[in-house]
Amino acid sequence: MRLLFVLIAISLLPVVAQEKKAADKLTFKAKTGDVTFDHAAHSKRVNEDCKVCHDKLWPESATAPLNYKAAMHRTAETKQISCGFCHRPGGTSFESKGNCNKCHVRGAKKG
Numbered sequence: 001m002r003l004l005f006v007l008i009a010i011s012l013l014p015v016v017a018q019e020k021k022a023a024d025k026l027t028f029k030a031k032t033g034d035v036t037f038d039h040a041a042h043s044k045r046v047n048e049d050c051k052v053c054h055d056k057l058w059p060e061s062a063t064a065p066l067n068y069k070a071a072m073h074r075t076a077e078t079k080q081i082s083c084g085f086c087h088r089p090g091g092t093s094f095e096s097k098g099n100c101n102k103c104h105v106r107g108a109k110k111g
């Protein structure tokens with residue numbers, strides 16, 4: 001009986017340890033093709049400095065609004081918010097214009 005408890009406790013450990021960590025990849029649904037956001041790669045690029053994005057750009061949530069889609073991303077780029085904080089003309093990464101398919105992938109993953 002005691003052994004069983006130990007085994008259950010051990011099997012639960014990884015779940016507890018991951019609780020505060022986001023999934024490596026988050027998928028955002030879009031009619032124009034779903035977008036895979038590589039959370040792990042993005043974190044690594046800013047040396048795991050969570051504060052670059054949380055909670056300044058978004059709360060640590062998988063369901064809170066991204067506030068990115070208005071006016072085909074132009075609003076976020078102009079205001080330098082959401083993904084447009086970096087993904088904009090003159091930003092640290094590619095702007096939306098001309099790069100739709102770097103983020104939006106049609107077909108393949110549809111269920």
Ligand code: HEC
Nearest residue numbers: 020021022023042043048050053058060061062063064065
């Ligand atoms: C480049 C920006 C960025 C960085 C850096 C970043 N995150 Fe996130 N994170 C996001 C985005 C975007 C979401 C989704 C927000 C939404 O859906 O509203 C998210 C969601 C999350 C979630 C909820 C998702 C889930 O799977 O439950 C957690 C937890 C989280 N982040 C933790 C962290 C931690 C801890 C760090 C630092 C190691 C970090 N984030 C660094 C952008 C970032």
Ligand code: HEC
Nearest residue numbers: 035036037038041045052082083085086092093094102103
């Ligand atoms: C803190 C700055 C920052 C934020 C915020 C950010 N990105 Fe990125 N993103 C980058 C950088 C830097 C790259 C690397 C590519 C490059 O050099 O242009 C990148 C690359 C990407 C790529 C190419 C695949 C990859 O990960 O290499 C996708 C897709 C992407 N970002 C989507 C998003 C989405 C969607 C959001 C908002 C939910 C977002 N990014 C927010 C900085 C950012």
Ligand code: HEC
Nearest residue numbers: 028030031032035066067068069087096097098099100103
């Ligand atoms: C940096 C990544 C990225 C780029 C580049 C990008 N998008 Fe998006 N797009 C997203 C994300 C993430 C969402 C989901 C936003 C949300 O849920 O608020 C989205 C949502 C949308 C939506 C809303 C779809 C719906 O179902 O409501 C449209 C329309 C759209 N994008 C069009 C475009 C077009 C057109 C381009 C090229 C000019 C483009 N996007 C470039 C990441 C990107």
